[in-house]
């Protein structure tokens with residue numbers, strides 16, 4: 173279809189025919205019904221909407237679909253399954269990280285990105301994760317990142 177934007181999401185090809193400037197987060201949640209990525213602030217500050225674009229953590233609330241043509245996107249739904257959790261998801265369960273849970277998909281996506289870049293992240297590396305958690309689960313996030321790095 174002319175003007176359609178091709179995106180690969182969790183390994184599947186999609187054609188976006190709606191508004192080209194639709195933010196990726198809206199496309200994921202409202203069009204594809206992939207609701208694991210959350211809307212927190214909508215202005216790139218909180219990280220609740222974090223996904224991976226070409227393997228790197230990005231805040232999807234600020235990314236227009238038109239900027240992502242031909243790129244490969246992974247959401248929280250694409251990194252593991254209930255019966256086959258990603259090592260970071262497993263560590264999150266073992267450390268019982270979430271309180272309300274709202275920010276945690278974004279936290280996990282940011283942590284997966286960090287651990288890809290640094291297999292043994294230091295406290296300073298972990299402190300560079302800037303996703304906000306209103307419940308203050310940061311100490312458990314740190315423990316879970318350390319556990320996943322083992």
Ligand code: FES
Nearest residue numbers: 212213214219233
């Ligand atoms: Fe995207 Fe807050 S919703 S950074």
